[in-house]
Amino acid sequence: MVRDTHSYLYILGLLFLTGCQWNLDKGAFDQPCAKPSAAILVTTNQLSVTLSLSDKAGDVETASWDAGDKTAVQTGETVVHSYTAAGTYTVKLTLTNRCGDQFDVSQSITVDQQIPPQVETLDPASISTNKATLGIRFTSLGRSMTITEFGYCYSDTKSVPTIADNLRRIDTTRTINAVVNTPFAVVQGGLGSGKVYYVRAYCKTDKTDPQYGAPKSFTTTQPVAVAPVVVTGGSASITTTSAVLKMTLQSYTPPLYRIGVVYGKTATLDPAKDKIMFIQQTNPALQEYSFTTTSKDTDPVNYATPLEPNTTYYYQAFGVTQQVNNVPGTEKSATGAVSSFKTAPLAAVAPVVVTGGSESITSNSAVLKMTLQSYTPPLYRIGIVYGKTATLDPAKDKIMFIQQTNPALQEYSFTTTNKDTDPINYATPLEANTTYYYQAFGVTQQVNNVPGTEKSATGAVSSFKTGAAATVAVAPVVLTGASLSITKTSAVLKMTLQSFTTPLYRVGVVYGKTPVLDPGKDKIMFIQQTNPALQEYTFTTTDRSTDPVNYATPLEPNTTYYYQAFGATQQVNNVSAVGAGRTLSFKTAP
Numbered sequence: 001m002v003r004d005t006h007s008y009l010y011i012l013g014l015l016f017l018t019g020c021q022w023n024l025d026k027g028a029f030d031q032p033c034a035k036p037s038a039a040i041l042v043t044t045n046q047l048s049v050t051l052s053l054s055d056k057a058g059d060v061e062t063a064s065w066d067a068g069d070k071t072a073v074q075t076g077e078t079v080v081h082s083y084t085a086a087g088t089y090t091v092k093l094t095l096t097n098r099c100g101d102q103f104d105v106s107q108s109i110t111v112d113q114q115i116p117p118q119v120e121t122l123d124p125a126s127i128s129t130n131k132a133t134l135g136i137r138f139t140s141l142g143r144s145m146t147i148t149e150f151g152y153c154y155s156d157t158k159s160v161p162t163i164a165d166n167l168r169r170i171d172t173t174r175t176i177n178a179v180v181n182t183p184f185a186v187v188q189g190g191l192g193s194g195k196v197y198y199v200r201a202y203c204k205t206d207k208t209d210p211q212y213g214a215p216k217s218f219t220t221t222q223p224v225a226v227a228p229v230v231v232t233g234g235s236a237s238i239t240t241t242s243a244v245l246k247m248t249l250q251s252y253t254p255p256l257y258r259i260g261v262v263y264g265k266t267a268t269l270d271p272a273k274d275k276i277m278f279i280q281q282t283n284p285a286l287q288e289y290s291f292t293t294t295s296k297d298t299d300p301v302n303y304a305t306p307l308e309p310n311t312t313y314y315y316q317a318f319g320v321t322q323q324v325n326n327v328p329g330t331e332k333s334a335t336g337a338v339s340s341f342k343t344a345p346l347a348a349v350a351p352v353v354v355t356g357g358s359e360s361i362t363s364n365s366a367v368l369k370m371t372l373q374s375y376t377p378p379l380y381r382i383g384i385v386y387g388k389t390a391t392l393d394p395a396k397d398k399i400m401f402i403q404q405t406n407p408a409l410q411e412y413s414f415t416t417t418n419k420d421t422d423p424i425n426y427a428t429p430l431e432a433n434t435t436y437y438y439q440a441f442g443v444t445q446q447v448n449n450v451p452g453t454e455k456s457a458t459g460a461v462s463s464f465k466t467g468a469a470a471t472v473a474v475a476p477v478v479l480t481g482a483s484l485s486i487t488k489t490s491a492v493l494k495m496t497l498q499s500f501t502t503p504l505y506r507v508g509v510v511y512g513k514t515p516v517l518d519p520g521k522d523k524i525m526f527i528q529q530t531n532p533a534l535q536e537y538t539f540t541t542t543d544r545s546t547d548p549v550n551y552a553t554p555l556e557p558n559t560t561y562y563y564q565a566f567g568a569t570q571q572v573n574n575v576s577a578v579g580a581g582r583t584l585s586f587k588t589a590p
Contacts, residue, residue, distance in 0.1 A: 033099030034058040040093050040107040047111050051091060052078040059097040066092040086112040116208045117142035121152065121201040122183055124218035129193040132218055135185030136170065136201035138178050147178050150203035156192065160215050161200050178203075194222040194325045225332040228252035228319035230259060232336035233288060235315070240344045240447060241294070241306035245277070247317030247336060248288045255282040257322045257331065260298065261291050263315035267338050271318055275305065282322070309448060310345040314338055348455040351375030351442035353382060355459035356411060358438070363467045364417070364429035364503070368400070370440030370459060371411045378405040378445045380454060383421065384414050386438035390461055394441055398422065405445070417530065429503070432469030437461055473577035476500035476567035478507060480581030481536060483563070488589045489542070489554035493525070495565030495581060496536045502569040502577060503530045508546065509539050511563035515583055519566055523553070530570070558590040 036058035043050040051065055056077075065074045067081045068089035074081065083089065088110045095103040118140040126133040134152050141147065151170040155161040170184045191197065197220070201213035233246025245261045260278025262271045277291035277298040291298045293307055307313060317336035324330035356369030368384045383401025385394045400414035400421040414421045416430055430436060440459030447453035481494025493509045508526025510519045525539035525546040539546045541555055555561065565581030 033097045033101060035101045036060045036095040036097050036103045038063075038093070038095060038103070038105070040091060040105060042091070042107065042109050044109070044111055046113050046115065047083045047086065049081050049083065049091075049109065049111060050078065051081060051093075053093075058095075058101075058103075059099075060095050061098045062096050064094040064096075066094075068092065083111050112144055114145050114207055115140070115143040116145065116205065116211050117147055117178070117203055119150065119201040119203050119211055119213045121199060121213035121216050122185055123216060124197075124199060125185070126187070127218050127220060129221050129223045130191045131187055131189040132191065132197075132220065133185050134168070134188045134199050135183055136203070136213065137183045138180050138203070141178055141180060142205070145205040145207040148204045148206055150178065150184070150201075152199050152201050154188070154197055154199040156195050156197050159198050159217070161198050162212075163202055163210055191220050193220050195220050222324050222327070222330070225321040225324055225330055226253040227332035227334040228256060228259065228321065230317040230319040230334055230336045232261075232315065232317040232339050235339065235341040236290075237292075238341055238343060240309035240346055242292060243307065243313070243341055243343065244290050244292050245315045245341075246288055246290050249284060249286055249319060251286065252319065252321070255322045256284060257320045259284060259289065259317075259319040261315050262318055262335075263293065263313055265311065265313060267314045267340075269314060269316045269335075269338065271320075276318075306448065307343050309343050312340055312342045314340045346447045346450065346453055348444045348447050348453055349376040350455035350457040351379060351382070351444065353440040353442040353457055353459045355384075355438065355440040355462050358462065358464040360415075361464055361466060363432040363469045365415060366430065366436070366464055366466065367413055367415050368438045368464075369411055369413050372407060372409055372442060374409065375442065375444070379407060380443045380445045382407060382412065382440075382442040384438050385441055385458075386416065386436055388434065388436060390437045390463075392437060392439045392458075392461065394443075398428070399441075430466050432466050435463055435465045437463045470502065470572050473502040473569040473572040473575055474500070475577035475579035476502075476504060476507065476569065478565040478567045478579050478581045480509075480563065480565040480584050483584065483586040485540075486586055486588060488557035490540060491555065491561070491586055491588065492538055492540050493563050494536055494538050497532060497534055497567060499534065500567065500569070500579075502572060504532060505568045505570045505576060507532055507537065507567040508565075509563050510566055511541065511561055513559065513561060515562050515585075517562060517564045517583060519568075519578075524566075555588050557588050560585055560587045 038053040038056040041052045041054040062075055063077050065079050068091055069083055088108060090106055090108050092106040117138060120137045120139050122135040122137055124132045124134055136150055136152055149169055151168045153161045153163050153165050153167050155165040168188060196217060198215050198217050200215040202210045204210050229250040231248040231250055233248055235243050235245050237244040247261050249259050258278045258280050260276055262269045262274050262276045264274035316338045320333040321331050352373040354371040354373055356371055358366050358368050360367040370384055372382050381401045381403050383399055385392045385397050385399045387397035439461045443456040444454050477498040479496040481496055483491050483493050485492040495509050497507050506526040506528050508524055510517045510522050510524045512522035562583050562585045564583045567579045569577045
């Protein structure tokens, strides 16, 4: 029992030291008290003041207010006090907690009998596509403060605009006296059509924040499109497959969408169904416009569609405005009178070609020339026909040609063994010591793909004689180039073809592990052409396109390889000549 008494006294002393107190009413110990603190928050309404706590901290048991005008102290965290006279007063706040801790703070406040002015937003009036009459009316001018500015603010995005938005000041100099119930209105321009706007009256004073009226809304009207005035013009440059059609734009109210010409085979024309040619501009010039029926620039849907020969076509000018604010159905269109024209009957015009000279004549080839002097497009082919008889026929003899619709008026050269200009009989050598005849020719395209409507022309027949046949092949001159891009398994090797006279069989590079190289045994990379260009050639050791026999065979790492340029001619009297460059080496990476 003595031990329990000592324990009780020890606990009681500990609780006393930690701030806990015995509450007789509760029959228990209270928790520790936190010292109170706060700031004074003041809201004034003329002589009436609302006092409350701000940033409160700690434990607050009571809040006492001394208004500073010798009236009784008020208690409560929020109190309302009315002063009897305007002036400056010192308000004192005293906070206490249940432990008796006290906190004091004071603040100076000023009260007066000011009354802010009251404004009303006028109903928007005279609303059009881009302007409206807006304004303000004072319902009260207030008391004890000066109006410094008034007007209205508006927005097309905010339903409650402020002076931070679009602002229109009506009076800033007091030259207009603010009068109760007298409207002040102005015309506000620069508005967008078909849009909802919100407007709000405001006024500023020398002593208060801006005062606002209730917001009001209005919607600007949609503009009405006006159809343009267009006139169908004449037709010109009529051929079997095309014509130039004209129209004039006489007047319009911008913005336009398109103006142009619609054409077809019936007099009842419809831009949505028939073919059209147009320009697409918002503000085109008031002038005459010309459209060609096959011009892709003015007919992006149906361009390059030839007309039919010997056919009557109808055409009509048209113009279309843009939609009003992108609303379908609000555009306006207009058309001119319907006119007609007839295309020409089928007729092709043969080109004028001239047979030129011959040069670079060898035992098995020659360069033959021709000149294209004039033609009416479109052409099919121009070129040279050649053979062993003076009576030449492009359908039977060999031909060399270019195939273009609109070739240049110039001289053209053709090599008898050039596959690029003789795709059927290319790489067929001429016979040695033989007289050949040749002739320029040109052929137009068929008119509307109708067989037999093409026109052809030929030049005079000329001749040349090939040289005597070579008896011995002459080896080409080749140079071995540098190696590069060397890795563990591959390398890029180079060679240069400097000159050759005998038609070639192959040029390339031979490579292997010994200095004595043999294209018949070691690996080779080559190109196979009769008349390759005199230039440098590059070969990659694993490139299957230049190493068809041993392609994709990797080199061995950390190994020395030898390589050598070579060139081999075609056989002359069953014997080929081979030219070789010097032997170089490289070592693969470890």
